[in-house]
Amino acid sequence: MEQHTAHDLYAVLWAAADEMRQVMTADVYKDYLLGLVFYKALSDKMLFEAYDLLMNEKPANLDVAQKAYEESLNDDSWNDLSYELEARFGCVIHPAYTFSSFYNQINNRTFMLSDLRQAFRDIEAASGGAYESLFEDFDVDSKDLGKTPDKRNDMLSSVIKALAHIDFNDYPEDALGDAYEYLIAQFASESGKKAGEFYTPQAVSKLIARIVTEGQNKKYGFSVYDPAMGSGSLLLQIRNFIQNDESGADNKDAVHFFGQEIKNQTYNLARMNMMLHRVKGTQQHLRNGDTLDADWPTDEPTNFDAVVMNPPYSQKYKAVPGLLSDPRFAPYKKLPPASKADFAFLLHGFYHLKDTGTMGIVLPHGVLFRGATEGTIRETLLRNGNIYAVIGLPAGIFHSTGIPTCVIILKKNNVKRDILFIDASKDFYKDRAKNTLLDEHVEKIVQAYLNRKDIEKYAYLASFEEIEQNGFNLNIPRYVDTFEPEEEIDLNAVSAEIRKLQREIKDIDAELKPYFDELGLDFPFDVEGK
Numbered sequence: 245m246e247q248h249t250a251h252d253l254y255a256v257l258w259a260a261a262d263e264m265r266q267v268m269t270a271d272v273y274k275d276y277l278l279g280l281v282f283y284k285a286l287s288d289k290m291l292f293e294a295y296d297l298l299m300n301e302k303p304a305n306l307d308v309a310q311k312a313y314e315e316s317l318n319d320d321s322w323n324d325l326s327y328e329l330e331a332r333f334g335c336v337i338h339p340a341y342t343f344s345s346f347y348n349q350i351n352n353r354t355f356m357l358s359d360l361r362q363a364f365r366d367i368e369a370a371s372g373g374a375y376e377s378l379f380e381d382f383d384v385d386s387k388d389l390g391k392t393p394d395k396r397n398d399m400l401s402s403v404i405k406a407l408a409h410i411d412f413n414d415y416p417e418d419a420l421g422d423a424y425e426y427l428i429a430q431f432a433s434e435s436g437k438k439a440g441e442f443y444t445p446q447a448v449s450k451l452i453a454r455i456v457t458e459g460q461n462k463k464y465g466f467s468v469y470d471p472a473m474g475s476g477s478l479l480l481q482i483r484n485f486i487q488n489d490e491s492g493a494d495n496k497d498a499v500h501f502f503g504q505e506i507k508n509q510t511y512n513l514a515r516m517n518m519m520l521h522r523v524k525g526t527q528q529h530l531r532n533g534d535t536l537d538a539d540w541p542t543d544e545p546t547n548f549d550a551v552v553m554n555p556p557y558s559q560k561y562k563a564v565p566g567l568l569s570d571p572r573f574a575p576y577k578k579l580p581p582a583s584k585a586d587f588a589f590l591l592h593g594f595y596h597l598k599d600t601g602t603m604g605i606v607l608p609h610g611v612l613f614r615g616a617t618e619g620t621i622r623e624t625l626l627r628n629g630n631i632y633a634v635i636g637l638p639a640g641i642f643h644s645t646g647i648p649t650c651v652i653i654l655k656k657n658n659v660k661r662d663i664l665f666i667d668a669s670k671d672f673y674k675d676r677a678k679n680t681l682l683d684e685h686v687e688k689i690v691q692a693y694l695n696r697k698d699i700e701k702y703a704y705l706a707s708f709e710e711i712e713q714n715g716f717n718l719n720i721p722r723y724v725d726t727f728e729p730e731e732e733i734d735l736n737a738v739s740a741e742i743r744k745l746q747r748e749i750k751d752i753d754a755e756l757k758p759y760f761d762e763l764g765l766d767f768p769f770d771v772e773g774k
Contacts, residue, residue: 249419250423253412253419253420254423254426256410257281257427259406260277260403260406267388268389269434270431274427274428275513278431278513278516279381280403280404284408285412288413291344293332295308297325298316298321298325299312310345313339330370334375335366335374336370337367341359341362341366343408344408346360347405350401350405357396357397357400358384360384360400364378364382367379378512378515379512380512418521421520421521424516425477429443433678443474444477445643445680447641447682447683448478448554448642449478450683451635451681451686451690452552454686455604455653456468456551456602456653457486458602458693460486465500466486466500466549466550467499468499468502468548468550468552469548469551470503470504470553471503471504471535471555471589471592471596473504473530474510474513475510475514478553479552480517482550483499500527500529501523501527501530504530504531504532506533508532514530515528518530536585536588536592539570539572546596547596547601548597548598550597550602551596551597551603551605552603552605553589553603553606554606555606556585557586557649558584558585558586559584560585563581563588572591576624576625578620581616587618590607591621594630599657602654603653603655606637609636612720613717622716622718626661626712626716629657629661630654630658631653631654631658631718633653633664633666635650635652635666635693636650636667636668637668638668638671638679640672641679650720660708661711665704665706666689666724667703667720667721668702673685701724
């Protein structure tokens with residue numbers, strides 16, 4: 245069987261959105277396309293597993309698998325087969341509701357939206373609760389899909405037909421999860437500011453994952469927490485940088501993911517993303533909730549090896565006085581301002597970090613120098629040696645904002661209380677309207693972080709005493725001097741160049757004047773150039 249590349253899959257999946265792209269915005273149609281991609285992946289994998297269980301061999305194609313699956317429903321093998329599929333997948337898709345069956349029904353003009361709705365409800369109702377409310381935002385009756393039932397049927401049918409010919413078995417093992425991530429990035433790019441809550445650019449995710457996993461060599465697994473997880477892309481990057489354990493075994497599948505997301509729509513997107521990246525249900529600990537209002541439940545682990553976060557910037561929150569007795573905020577005596585939750589997210593995440601762990605959070609530059617209660621909180625963190633590094637990123641790398649941002653690295657064991665400042669704001673690739681961090685830019689930042697030494701016009705290791713003298717202001721230009729003196733101008737050379745040009749103009753005028761005289765035209769200038 246020919247093996248296609250992951251990029252082939254990207255192109256096919258993105259093209260499947262063409263019909264919807266004509267009539268609705270990306271922040272609307274993303275839920276329909278991503279939902280159908282997930283459903284097809286689950287359905288196709290179940291068909292292949294079912295055929296293997298029935299025939300003890302892999303099917304030649306999806307049509308063969310579908311036919312055998314339908315036939316099993318009418319004989320004694322169905323009960324045992326459905327029991328085994330339930331154990332392996334956490335649900336069973338009825339033969340009439342598989343993606344392949346829906347495609348056949350569309351061709352036979354018997355497809356009904358009510359059957360697709362019922363297929364989703366059956367999966368959500370499966371025992372174990374792994375799929376509970378997963379398709380809640382996939383509304384087959386939404387007028388976004390069309391003004392009439394027939395129009396909505398036609399729209400979803402066109403997408404199902406575009407996806408039907410994809411066989412995920414033709415692609416590398418991780419291709420589907422990577423393609424899903426690619427689609428999420430494309431939707432974020434098209435949605436602009438509306439996408440800020442659900443996607444962190446892959447380069448930024450890689451940077452933070454590299455840093456927070458540095459030096460971690462966990463034999464029994466690694467726990468990571470994202471209190472504002474969006475699509476889960478920042479969490480999933482962690483698996484790529486977990487080192488092997490002492491025995492040399494690959495430990496990345498032992499990562500346990502903890503995440504919380506306030507928007508139900510985005511929460512379900514993260515769940516699908518985890519499943520398509522083949523993260524086991526026992527390793528997913530995701531919740532739908534307001535992180536600042538309701539802390540992580542106490543019946544779960546409350547401290548993690550790493551905390552990663554790209555929260556919404558300068559968002560309003562309920563800074564009620566009762567939070568001053570909350571253990572997340574009590575040590576700092578004051579609450580972050582109600583108009584800016586930046587430090588509230590930071591303190592929440594830091595509270596849940598293990599003493600041996602590392603935290604990376606993306607925030608606007610204002611947290612580095614704003615005064616009032618934020619200044620008090622920042623000073624407390626600095627006196628305790630909790631801020632380990634500040635990394636300035638280029639402007640325009642996020643879909644949600646064009647402002648420059650920074651990554652703040654926190655630890656609970658920085659006894660020296662020194663801080664490494666890195667100004668990476670000038671290192672990026674200009675990609676049309678957006679700026680992009682390339683792998684070489686990420687690597688440069690990581691190496692500077694690991695070496696923890698001064699680099700002219702790029703990095704500076706500041707002592708606590710220096711920070712204190714600066715009034716606990718962490719504005720990066722105070723520490724990393726990137727000033728480039730203007731090149732001196734040789735006025736004599738400039739004057740000589742002007743005289744040379746004047747002579748050339750005079751010579752050209754002298755050549756042109758006879759032609760104007762011959763035509764009886766007034767020449768604009770005389771040969772003296774006046």
